[in-house]
Amino acid sequence: MTGFAVVGLGMGRNRAKQVLETAGAELRVVVDLNEELAREVGEEMGSAYSTDLNEVLGRGDVDVVMVMTPSGLHAKIGVEAIKAGKHVITTKPMDVSTKACDELIDAADAAGVLVGVDYQSRYVDNNFRVAEALKQGLMGKPILGEVRFKWFRSQEYFEHGNGWRGTWAMDGGGSLANQGSHLIDLLLWFMGVPKTVYGETGIMNHEIETEDIGQAILNFTSGAKGGILGTTTFPESPYFSAEVHGSEGGVLVDSVLSGEIRVFGDGLEEKLQTIENPLANVVEDVVSALDRGTKLRVDGREGRRTVALLENIYRSSREGKVLDYSD
Ligand SMILES: NC(=O)c1ccc[n+]([C@@H]2O[C@H](COP(=O)([O-])OP(=O)(O)OC[C@H]3O[C@@H](n4cnc5c(N)ncnc54)[C@H](O)[C@@H]3O)[C@@H](O)[C@H]2O)c1
Numbered sequence: 001m002t003g004f005a006v007v008g009l010g011m012g013r014n015r016a017k018q019v020l021e022t023a024g025a026e027l028r029v030v031v032d033l034n035e036e037l038a039r040e041v042g043e044e045m046g047s048a049y050s051t052d053l054n055e056v057l058g059r060g061d062v063d064v065v066m067v068m069t070p071s072g073l074h075a076k077i078g079v080e081a082i083k084a085g086k087h088v089i090t091t092k093p094m095d096v097s098t099k100a101c102d103e104l105i106d107a108a109d110a111a112g113v114l115v116g117v118d119y120q121s122r123y124v125d126n127n128f129r130v131a132e133a134l135k136q137g138l139m140g141k142p143i144l145g146e147v148r149f150k151w152f153r154s155q156e157y158f159e160h161g162n163g164w165r166g167t168w169a170m171d172g173g174g175s176l177a178n179q180g181s182h183l184i185d186l187l188l189w190f191m192g193v194p195k196t197v198y199g200e201t202g203i204m205n206h207e208i209e210t211e212d213i214g215q216a217i218l219n220f221t222s223g224a225k226g227g228i229l230g231t232t233t234f235p236e237s238p239y240f241s242a243e244v245h246g247s248e249g250g251v252l253v254d255s256v257l258s259g260e261i262r263v264f265g266d267g268l269e270e271k272l273q274t275i276e277n278p279l280a281n282v283v284e285d286v287v288s289a290l291d292r293g294t295k296l297r298v299d300g301r302e303g304r305r306t307v308a309l310l311e312n313i314y315r316s317s318r319e320g321k322v323l324d325y326s327d
Helices: 012-020 035-045 053-057 071-083 098-111 125-135 155-163 181-191 268-273 282-292 300-319
Strands: 002-007 025-031 048-050 064-067 087-091 115-118 142-150 194-202 213-220 225-231 239-246 249-255 260-264
Touching: 002 012, 002 053, 002 282, 012 025, 012 035, 012 064, 012 282, 025 035, 025 053, 025 282, 035 048, 048 053, 053 071, 064 071, 071 087, 071 098, 087 098, 087 282, 098 115, 098 300, 115 282, 115 300, 125 181, 125 239, 125 249, 125 260, 125 268, 142 181, 181 213, 181 225, 181 239, 181 300, 194 300, 213 300, 249 268, 260 268
Parallel strands: 002 025, 002 064, 025 048, 064 087, 087 115, 142 225
Antiparallel strands: 142 239, 194 213, 213 225, 239 249, 249 260
């Protein structure tokens, strides 16, 4: 049985439940600085709870620490957990800078433990099928990959929890780094490494440090073109989509979190249906990696790529020019 601690109980509450529901995983303890919240979630899950990370890291029955705090704390808490001999999963994004991601990757390499990043859309069956189909060349020569979302986030959303959201230090950006990082991760999974990046970001309708709208034009090393568009200024949250096509077919993923798709091209739909996704979520993934030595779907190096592309987009936007992609 693999023992888990979940640290940070906003979205972490959902992940604690995921641990409870996963075979081979056991939720040992939930942690939050807010004692009332820690107690409430501990009682709800039937697990121990704590406000003291050090005490939790000293527990011999905790094998994996899931870091679900504000993004700018992921590497710091992850490195502390690794020093205590634990494996680490961070929620998305991995952290707010490639420098912080490197510290976490280096610590995990030195200790010989796992580090992974929880991008839930990687485990959605249809997203997995699209990635495999592209890898196997089932859509022919890759031509275009686009991700886009139009969502609503209120000013109150940014003011919650000491106002960490929408700051560079704790959120690593705005709509692109927070909500958009799911889509940027998918785009990189589908299309591979970028060659050039042009980004533009802005603040249209919120009082925040970072952006509530952002877009990027990409060229991939494969020769394919790409685009990213994301905003939290729309009056509702109508879509969250990824669209890819090649010379032989294409797929529109209308919602990457639920995996509703439309498929175009002769026989592509049937071929996609034969592709099986073996994993439901990151908790299963970690349990499988520890029990059977399988590779994590998003390990530290893979998780770092999204943060690197975000840095390129923000730099391009500041400098107002097309950049050669640098990781
Ligand atoms: N996978 C997803 O779909 C998804 C959804 C939402 C948020 N997230 C990610 O989860 C992270 C948290 O976002 P949120 O919306 O849950 O934030 P939140 O502010 O609602 O919750 C964060 C919690 O962490 C606690 N915390 C802060 N510092 C701590 C520390 N040092 N030790 C222990 N607890 C600490 C806070 O008290 C708070 O309860 C972010 O990185 C965000 O990007 C992922």
